[in-house]
Amino acid sequence: MMCLWIQNRLLPYRCGELPSSITTMIRRHLRSCKHCQAAMNALETAWSTGRSLIASNAEPPVHLDRKVMDVIRVLPAPRDDNNNIAKMTRILAAVFLLLLGGILVIVAIRLHMLRP
Amino acid sequence: MALPSDEMLAERAANGDCASFEVLLQRYKSSVYRICLRTAGNREDAEDWTQECFVRAYQQLGKYSGDRPFSPWFYRVITNTCINLAKKRDSQQRHVHQGALTEDLVSLADGPEACSIKNDDIAKAQQAMQSLSPTLRTALVVWLQEQITFKELGQVLGVPLTTAATRVRRALLQLEKVLTVEEIRR
Ligand SMILES: [Zn+2]
Numbered sequence: 218m219m220c221l222w223i224q225n226r227l228l229p230y231r232c233g234e235l236p237s238s239i240t241t242m243i244r245r246h247l248r249s250c251k252h253c254q255a256a257m258n259a260l261e262t263a264w265s266t267g268r269s270l271i272a273s274n275a276e277p278p279v280h281l282d283r284k285v286m287d288v289i290r291v292l293p294a295p296r297d298d299n300n301n302i303a304k305m306t307r308i309l310a311a312v313f314l315l316l317l318g319g320i321l322v323i324v325a326i327r328l329h330m331l332r333p
Numbered sequence: 334m335a336l337p338s339d340e341m342l343a344e345r346a347a348n349g350d351c352a353s354f355e356v357l358l359q360r361y362k363s364s365v366y367r368i369c370l371r372t373a374g375n376r377e378d379a380e381d382w383t384q385e386c387f388v389r390a391y392q393q394l395g396k397y398s399g400d401r402p403f404s405p406w407f408y409r410v411i412t413n414t415c416i417n418l419a420k421k422r423d424s425q426q427r428h429v430h431q432g433a434l435t436e437d438l439v440s441l442a443d444g445p446e447a448c449s450i451k452n453d454d455i456a457k458a459q460q461a462m463q464s465l466s467p468t469l470r471t472a473l474v475v476w477l478q479e480q481i482t483f484k485e486l487g488q489v490l491g492v493p494l495t496t497a498a499t500r501v502r503r504a505l506l507q508l509e510k511v512l513t514v515e516e517i518r519r
Binding site: 266277 | 366478484
């Protein structure tokens with residue numbers, strides 16, 4: 218259980234991103250636990266492989282800017298879009314309240330008329 | 334004159350200023366393209382995914398508030414978009430564009446450590462990347478590509494630091510396992 222807890226923190230430990238109390242605890246554990254030492258070594262190797270696979274200076278094709286901006290230019294402004302949704306919601310709520318009020322008035326009139 | 338900050342440009346773009354968004358596109362396009370290339374595994378999809386990422390980011394700018402740092406918010410949109418696109422593609426086809434893979438990974442051999450990988454095994458390495466789940470693959474790619482801290486990765490993924498670190502650890506170990514290192518390294 219302790220080993221799993223430690224192993225889940227080996228990367229941020231290695232990057233110096235953990236609070237000093239946890240760093241000290243992991244350092245002590247690593248000195249005495251062969252499983253976690255092996256896990257650390259395996260992680261270092263895997264990290265190196267991962268870096269070699271991902272490191273890249275690949276650049277996007279030159280026509281990508283135009284392609285993206287052609288789509289963006291025909292879209293509504295993001296805030297306008299949000300405002301429109303809010304405006305529509307308010308209008309619908311007002312219509313609903315008006316209808317409800319109207320129905321209540323009609324029911325009240327009917328009830329009044331039915332009285333002897 | 335000082336260049337406008339990302340936050341300022343994002344605020345303007347949110348109100349429909351396309352020129353400000355174009356500046357953001359210039360600043361982030363290489364980074365987003367590389368994330369998409371590593372996540373998608375081929376150039377054709379990477380191009381489409383990059384476009385989709387920027388369109389989604391633009392559409393969601395209405396929810397962005399300029400008093401928060403732009404970069405973590407932006408990468409969160411990019412990460413979610415990549416995960417969704419990868420899941421969608423995975424469910425549509427468990428097929429990888431083999432022809433484009435080797436070419437893509439040869440171009441990837443720009444990094445100083447890339448020479449440790451034999452060209453013959455490049456397609457296999459990319460297949461190993463694609464064997465990771467979209468969630469693990471994206472976490473690994475963003476962490477390695479952007480060289481950010483786990484705290485920052487956690488902010489991008491919307492999870493605690495240790496969860497972000499666990500995802501990267503699992504991705505690295507799974508990658509190493511699939512690659513069967515002996516075959517790939519010199
Ligand atoms: Zn242990």
